[in-house]
Amino acid sequence: MADKEHLAVLKRGIDAWNQWRRDNPNLEPDLSEANLKGADLSKADLRRVNLIKADLNVANLRGANLSEANLLEANLCLSNLIKVNLNQANLCKAKLRSANLYKANLIEANLSGANLIETNLYKSDLCKAKLRSANLYKANLSRVNLSKTDLCG
DSSP: OOOHHHHHHHHTOHHHHHHHHHHOTTOOOBOTTOBOTTOBOTTOBOTTOBOTTOBOTTOBOTTOBOTTOBOTTOBOTTOBOTTOBOTTOBOTTOBOTTOBOTTOBOTTOBOTTOBOTTOBOTTOBOTTOBOTTOBOTTOBOTTOBOTTOBOOO
């Protein structure tokens, strides 16, 4: 379950959240299982945040930094993830159906078992990403960097 203090800071707005992150650089916030459906988290500093099973359905994460975040089994369906940084993020079994990941940084991200049906990955960087057993049915993979990507299984 999400830490109530961490969730309260986030609900004060992105400016307050990002300042709190700067003031607490070694803290790894816990927002696991949080209901963030439809939240505006654009440009949020979500580095190394625990978002396991969080509901981010229809959320706006445009330009957010989610590097090294744990999004195991998170719901990101229909979310705006344009130009998001998901470098080394754990997205195992995440639900990303119809999400917009235009120009997203997914370098070394783990998307094993993720649902990427109808996801827009146009111009995204998936270099060294893991996509084992990911469902890419009708995903837009135009101009995607798949160098050294693990597509087995």
